[in-house]
Amino acid sequence: MAIIQFDDVSKRYRLGGAHQSLLSNTRKLAKRLMRAGSPEDDTLWALRNVNFAIEPGEMVGIIGRNGAGKSTMLKLLSQVAYPTTGKVECNGRLSAMIELGAGFHPDLSGRDNIFLSGAIQGLRRREIERLVDPIIEFAELRKFIETPVKYYSSGMYARLGFAIVQQIDSEILLIDEVLSVGDAAFRRKCLDRMREMHDQGRTIILVSHDTWSITSFCTRAIMMDKGRIEADGTASDVVAHYRQFERDEWLEHHHDDERPSGTGDVRIEDFEFLDETGAQAAELTQKDITIRVHYLTNKVIDNPVFILRIRRMDGLVCCNVNSTRVPEMAIDAIAGRGFVEAKFPFLPLVPDNYTVEAVIQHRDLPLVYAREISDNFRIKGIIGNSELNGVFNTRSIWAVSEPTKAMSE
Amino acid sequence: MTTYIRELYDARDLLSIWVQREIKARYTTSTLGFAWAVLQPLAVLAIFSFVFSVLLSVPTRGVPYPLWLFCGLSSWLFFNSSITSSTNALIGNMNLVKKVYFPREIFPIGALMVNVVDFMIATAIFVIMLIIDPTPFYPTLLLYPLILAIQLCFMMGLSLFLSSFIVFFRDVRFIVPLVLQMWMYLTPVFYPLEQVPPNLLPFYMLNPMAAILDSYRRVALFGQLPDWGQLAYAAVVSVLLLVAAYLYFKRSERELVDQF
Numbered sequence: 001m002a003i004i005q006f007d008d009v010s011k012r013y014r015l016g017g018a019h020q021s022l023l024s025n026t027r028k029l030a031k032r033l034m035r036a037g038s039p040e041d042d043t044l045w046a047l048r049n050v051n052f053a054i055e056p057g058e059m060v061g062i063i064g065r066n067g068a069g070k071s072t073m074l075k076l077l078s079q080v081a082y083p084t085t086g087k088v089e090c091n092g093r094l095s096a097m098i099e100l101g102a103g104f105h106p107d108l109s110g111r112d113n114i115f116l117s118g119a120i121q122g123l124r125r126r127e128i129e130r131l132v133d134p135i136i137e138f139a140e141l142r143k144f145i146e147t148p149v150k151y152y153s154s155g156m157y158a159r160l161g162f163a164i165v166q167q168i169d170s171e172i173l174l175i176d177e178v179l180s181v182g183d184a185a186f187r188r189k190c191l192d193r194m195r196e197m198h199d200q201g202r203t204i205i206l207v208s209h210d211t212w213s214i215t216s217f218c219t220r221a222i223m224m225d226k227g228r229i230e231a232d233g234t235a236s237d238v239v240a241h242y243r244q245f246e247r248d249e250w251l252e253h254h255h256d257d258e259r260p261s262g263t264g265d266v267r268i269e270d271f272e273f274l275d276e277t278g279a280q281a282a283e284l285t286q287k288d289i290t291i292r293v294h295y296l297t298n299k300v301i302d303n304p305v306f307i308l309r310i311r312r313m314d315g316l317v318c319c320n321v322n323s324t325r326v327p328e329m330a331i332d333a334i335a336g337r338g339f340v341e342a343k344f345p346f347l348p349l350v351p352d353n354y355t356v357e358a359v360i361q362h363r364d365l366p367l368v369y370a371r372e373i374s375d376n377f378r379i380k381g382i383i384g385n386s387e388l389n390g391v392f393n394t395r396s397i398w399a400v401s402e403p404t405k406a407m408s409e
Numbered sequence: 410m411t412t413y414i415r416e417l418y419d420a421r422d423l424l425s426i427w428v429q430r431e432i433k434a435r436y437t438t439s440t441l442g443f444a445w446a447v448l449q450p451l452a453v454l455a456i457f458s459f460v461f462s463v464l465l466s467v468p469t470r471g472v473p474y475p476l477w478l479f480c481g482l483s484s485w486l487f488f489n490s491s492i493t494s495s496t497n498a499l500i501g502n503m504n505l506v507k508k509v510y511f512p513r514e515i516f517p518i519g520a521l522m523v524n525v526v527d528f529m530i531a532t533a534i535f536v537i538m539l540i541i542d543p544t545p546f547y548p549t550l551l552l553y554p555l556i557l558a559i560q561l562c563f564m565m566g567l568s569l570f571l572s573s574f575i576v577f578f579r580d581v582r583f584i585v586p587l588v589l590q591m592w593m594y595l596t597p598v599f600y601p602l603e604q605v606p607p608n609l610l611p612f613y614m615l616n617p618m619a620a621i622l623d624s625y626r627r628v629a630l631f632g633q634l635p636d637w638g639q640l641a642y643a644a645v646v647s648v649l650l651l652v653a654a655y656l657y658f659k660r661s662e663r664e665l666v667d668q669f
Contacts, residue, residue, distance in 0.1 A: 014667070075666060078509060080507060080510050081666045082663050096509060107437060108434055112430065115426050116430050119423035119426040120511060122420075122423075125425070
C-alpha cells in the first residue's frame with residue numbers, strides 16, 4: 001500500500017485572501033451582485049488534478065520553479081491545508097523540516113528551542129528530554145546551546161533544525177529547501193543521515209529547486225509546473241527535463257530585450273566547471289575556477305569573440321567577461337569541435353548557486369552565433385550567511401580615526 | 410467535539426512548553442523582567458485610585474477604595490490583556506500555522522494561559538492588600554474560584570472566536586481594542602453596580618462581566634453571596650459561547666491557512 005497518495009488533488013486559492021477586510025469583502029460582494037459574473041475570476045488553482053503515489057521507503061525529490069505548486073503540495077502533505085477537491089492520503093507519522101527554525105523563538109536558548117520545536121513536531125516532553133543530548137551532539141552546538149538563537153548564524157539554525165527532525169521517529173520525513181543552507185561538511189552529514197534513515201526504511205521527500213541536492217540524493221523526482229505534474233520518473237531524467245525546461249523558458253523570456261539566440265552555425269554543447277586541481281566539480285571554491293565551454297560548428301566561424309556571464313539564480317549578471325581585448329583570443333576563425341576556457345584565479349562571489357551564460361558572437365558585426373546557459377554550479381560556503389550578502393566579497397582594510405577624540409574636544 | 414478535546418489533550422505537552430516559551434520570552438527580554446507583572450497593575454491601580462477616590466469619590470460601602478477597586482480591576486485587566494493577546498495569537502504565529510499541523514487552539518489558549526501568570530501575581534497583591542486591611546477573610550471567599558471559572562469560560566470562548574474570526578476579517582484588529590475600552594466603562598470596574606440606574610440595570614446586566622465583577626466584590630469584600638440569578642446568567646452565556654466558539658474555531662481551522 002502506498003504510504004502517500006494524491007488522488008486527483010486540486011487546490012484553489014482565493015486571490016487577495018491576505019488583505020481581506022470587511023470593506024473589500026463588501027465591495028467584492030457588490031461587484032459580484034452587479035455583474036452576476038462567475039466567482040472564478042479571483043481564484044487561482046495552485047494544484048490541478050495531481051495524481052501520484054509514493055511507496056514506503058522511497059526517496060523522492062520534488063522540483064519546480066517558484067509558484068509551480070511545490071509549497072502547496074507540502075502544505076497538503078503535512079495536513080496544514082486541505083485539498084479543494086480530491087483526496088490526500090498519508091499513512092504514517094510525518095515529521096517535517098520546513099523553513100529554517102520555524103517555531104524557534106529568537107530570544108530563547110538553543111536548548112529551549114529544542115523543546116519547543118520538538119513539541120511542535122508532536123513529541124512528548126519526556127521524549128524530548130531523552131533526545132536533547134543526541135540532538136545537541138548532532139548539531140555540534142554544545143558550546144552555544146544556552147545562547148539565544150538570535151545570535152546563531154543561519155548555518156547554526158539549519159544545523160539545529162535538522163538535528164531535531166532527524167531524531168524524530170517518523171515514517172515520513174519532509175524536507176524543504178533547507179539543505180541549501182549550512183556549510184558543505186554539515187550538508188554532507190545531513191545527506192549521510194538521510195541515507196541512513198532511508199536505509200532504515202523511512203520515506204523521504206525532499207522539496208527543492210536546487211537540482212544538485214535532488215540528483216545527489218533522490219532516486220525518484222517529480223517536477224511540478226503551473227500546478228500540474230510536468231514529469232515524474234527517475235531523478236536524473238526529471239532533473240534533465242527540468243534543466244531543459246528552465247533553459248527554454250529563460251531563453252523565451254529574454255528574447256525580446258536581447259539579441260537572438262544564435263545563427264545556428266555554432267552549438268554550445270557542454271559546460272565544464274573545473275576546480276583548482278583541474279577536476280570537474282559542481283561545487284567550487286573561489287580560487288582557480290575554470291569555466292570551459294565546448295562548441296561544435298557546422299561551418300567556419302569568422303572573427304569570434306566569447307562572452308561569459310555569470311548569473312545568480314535571480315538572473316542578475318554578477319560578472320561578465322569578454323575575450324575581445326585578450327591577445328591570446330585574437331583568433332580569426334573557429335571550426336569543428338573545440339572548447340574555449342576562461343580561468344578565474346580568484347572569483348570572490350558569495351556562496352550561492354550560479355549559472356553561466358555563454359555567448360559566441362562576431363567581433364564587429366551584431367551577429368550572435370550561439371548562446372547557451374549552463375547547469376547550476378555552486379560556490380562553496382554557507383549559503384544565506386548574512387555576513388556574506390551582496391554579490392561578491394573581498395578583502396577590506398579598515399581603520400578608524402581616534403574614536404574618542406571627537407567627544408573630548 | 411470529543412475527538413477535538415482528545416486531540417487537544419494529546420498536545421498538552423506542547424501547550425505547556427508553548428506557554429513556558431511565551432512567559433520566558435516575555436520577561437527575559439526586559440530589564441525589569443517579572444517586576445513588570447507587579448508594577449503594571451500597581452501603576453494602573455494608583456492612577457485609577459487617585460481619579461476615582463480622590464477626585465470623584467466613588468462610594469464603596471466602607472471598604473478602602475484601592476482595595477475595592479483592585480478586587481475588580483485585577484480581573485478586568487486579566488480579561489482585557491487576555492482578549493487582546495489571544496485575538497492576535499493565530500495571525501501572529503502564521504508562519505507556524507502554515508508549516509506544521511497541531512491543534513490550532515494551542516495559540517489562543519496558550520496566550521490566555523500566559524496572562525494567567527500575570528493574574529496570579531495580581532491576585533497575590535490582592536491577598537496582601539486583604540491581609541493589611543482590617544477587612545476580614547469572609548468564608549464566602551470560597552466561591553471565588555467558581556466565579557473565576559465562569560470568567561475563564563467566557564474568556565476562552567471569546568478568545569477562540571476572535572482569534573479565528575480575525576483571520577477572515579482583519580478589521581477585528583482595530584475593533585477589539587475599541588470595544589474593550591467601551592466595554593470597560595460598561596462594566597462595574599471603577600464604580601459599584603448600585604450606581605447603575607435601576608431602569609437601565611436589565612440591559613446593563615446583559616454583559617456577563619458585570620455579574621462576574623460584582624460577584625467577586627460581594628464574596629471577597631462584603632461576605633455576601635453573589636446574586637445567583639445574575640451569576641447563573643453569566644455562566645450560561647459563558648458556557649454556550651465557549652461551546653459555540655470552539656465548534657466555530659474547529660470548523661474554520663481547515664480554511665485558516667488558505668487566508669495567507
